[in-house]
Amino acid sequence: xxxxxxxxxxxxxxxxxxxxxxxxxxxxxxxxxxxxxxxxxxxxxxxxxxxxxxxxxxxxxxxxxxxxxxxxxxxxxxxxxxxxxxxxxxxxxxxxxxxxxxxxxxxxxxxxxxxxxxxxxxxxxxxxxxxxxxxxxxxxxxxxxxxxxxxxxxxxxxxxxxxxxxxxxxxxxxxxxxxxxxxxxxxxxxxxxxxxxxxxxxxxxxxxxxxxxxxxxxxxxxxxxxxxxxxxxxxxxxxxxxxxxxxxxxxxxxxxxxxxxxxxxxxxxxxxxxxxxxxxxxxxxxxxxxxxxxxxxxxxxxxxxxxxxxxxxxxxxxxxxxxxxxxxxxxxxxxxxxxxxxxxxxxxxxxxxxxxxxxxxxxxxxxxxxxxxxxxxxxxxxxxxxxxx
Numbered sequence: 001x002x003x004x005x006x007x008x009x010x011x012x013x014x015x016x017x018x019x020x021x022x023x024x025x026x027x028x029x030x031x032x033x034x035x036x037x038x039x040x041x042x043x044x045x046x047x048x049x050x051x052x053x054x055x056x057x058x059x060x061x062x063x064x065x066x067x068x069x070x071x072x073x074x075x076x077x078x079x080x081x082x083x084x085x086x087x088x089x090x091x092x093x094x095x096x097x098x099x100x101x102x103x104x105x106x107x108x109x110x111x112x113x114x115x116x117x118x119x120x121x122x123x124x125x126x127x128x129x130x131x132x133x134x135x136x137x138x139x140x141x142x143x144x145x146x147x148x149x150x151x152x153x154x155x156x157x158x159x160x161x162x163x164x165x166x167x168x169x170x171x172x173x174x175x176x177x178x179x180x181x182x183x184x185x186x187x188x189x190x191x192x193x194x195x196x197x198x199x200x201x202x203x204x205x206x207x208x209x210x211x212x213x214x215x216x217x218x219x220x221x222x223x224x225x226x227x228x229x230x231x232x233x234x235x236x237x238x239x240x241x242x243x244x245x246x247x248x249x250x251x252x253x254x255x256x257x258x259x260x261x262x263x264x265x266x267x268x269x270x271x272x273x274x275x276x277x278x279x280x281x282x283x284x285x286x287x288x289x290x291x292x293x294x295x296x297x298x299x300x301x302x303x304x305x306x307x308x309x310x311x312x313x314x315x316x317x318x319x320x321x322x323x324x325x326x327x328x329x330x331x332x333x334x335x336x337x338x339x340x341x342x343x344x345x346x347x348x349x350x351x352x353x354x355x356x357x358x359x360x361x362x363x364x365x366x367x368x369x370x371x372x373x374x375x376x377x378x379x380x381x382x383x384x385x386x387x388x389x
Contacts, residue, residue: 053379056329057364059310059356065303066344066351068242072232072250072282076223076293078194084209084219085187088112095220097201101192107220110188110209119181126174133167140164196224197289225293228286230262232299233277241303242280243267249300250284252291260284260291262299309343310352315365317342317350326356327363327370335363335374 093108095101140160146152192198200221203209209219230250234242242264250260262284271278282299284291291297318325318337325337340355356362363376370376 051375051377052367052370054327054329054366054376055364055379056361057313057316059312059352059358059360059362061310061358062305065305068234068238068301068303070232070234070299070301072230072297072299074284074291074293074295074297075229075231076196076199076225077227077229077283078196078224079199079293080193080222081218082107082190082193082220082222083217084110084190084211086110086112086115086184086209087211088115088188088209090203090205090207090209090219092205093201093203095198095201097198099198101196101198101222103192103194105192107190107192107198107222108203110190112185112188115181115185115188119178119185122174122178122181126171126178129167129170129174133164133171136160136164136167190219192222194222194224196222196226199223199293223293225286225289225291228284228291228293230282230284230297230299232280232282233272233275234280235277236271238301238303239267239271239278242301246301248282249302250282251298251300252295255290306343308353310356310358311349312352312356312362313349313364314345314347316362318366326352327366328356329361329363329376333376333378335366335370335372335376337372 088110091109091111095105095107101107140157140163143152143157143160147154147157198220200218202217203219210217244264244266246264248262248264250262251258252260262282264280265283266281268279312326316326317340318327322337323339324342325339328336328338330336338355338360341353343351343353345351363370
């Protein structure tokens with residue numbers, strides 16, 4: 001019994017020693033495995049942190065074309081300055097500013113005493129010339145009769161006939177002079193050349209009137225405001241998109257929230273070298289006379305959608321010694337810079353005219369030092385460029 005008990009004690013101690021050794025080995029193995037895993041994770045994290053993180057935006061084509069807003073100037077469809085054609089004094093005026101007039105309506109009358117005397121003198125001269133012509137005709141007729149009996153010479157008859165012709169010419173000239181003065185006398189009444197509204201009156205009763213548009217001054221101004229012409233300077237960039245027949249919306253400060261429709265009726269087809277713009281003329285109906293000639297208007301053109309023009313945020317642009325560029329990613333997340341041309345700048349976004357495709361993945365706010373073929377990682381999912389209102 002004593003021998004058997006002594007043999008069991010070493011066996012039990014050896015067992016515990018083996019179990020302890022195995023436990024230590026397991027613990028060490030697990031520790032080494034965990035450390036190796038952590039080391040791999042650390043290396044992976046370190047490698048990941050070494051790659052720049054970027055955000056992507058997607059170039060977009062606008063659903064509708066842009067709106068071009070330009071200042072314009074409104075003018076009457078027709079405007080006539082009324083000047084005097086005769087000298088005298090203003091006898092009376094019948095209309096004032098704001099008066100609606102019809103074509104041919106008398107605006108004012110001029111007293112023309114000097115012209116009246118000239119007309120009397122011209123008529124007297126005509127009567128005298130006619131009397132001389134009648135006497136010359138009678139004399140020539142008599143001398144023609146005497147020539148038949150050879151009582152007078154052919155030379156004398158020719159002289160009388162020539163005198164008659166001269167007297168007839170004087171009558172014709174006197175008649176023309178009278179008719180000219182009568183026509184001039186007709187200008188003592190100032191009349192409206194067309195239906196419209198009187199926009200200016202710069203004379204009064206008793207004022208001295210001088211004839212002519214150079215020496216004289218404008219007495220009245222009449223304007224046809226049933227329609228207005230609107231003149232707009234369109235930048236050269238947009239001139240091909242605005243042609244005859246293009247419609248526009250007009251707004252004026254006095255009618256806030258209300259718009260009027262105009263249509264392009266003519267373009268200058270030439271660029272002003274000083275302003276870099278071309279003159280465009282629109283026509284807008286004004287039946288109620290609400291729009292005022294000479295006033296300011298804001299003109300809005302709805303431009304057509306350009307399929308080849310893409311919009312991206314302004315933050316995606318990179319401007320350096322190589323020009324204006326954007327950074328894009330290929331399918332392997334490698335960087336490729338593309339040179340682009342800007343069509344329009346809206347502040348928070350820009351329209352790209354060339355150098356970019358709709359399928360390109362564009363990096364928003366590229367990190368400093370980024371170069372072609374660099375590898376990057378995506379920070380967030382790609383998003384579209386924000387539309388500009």
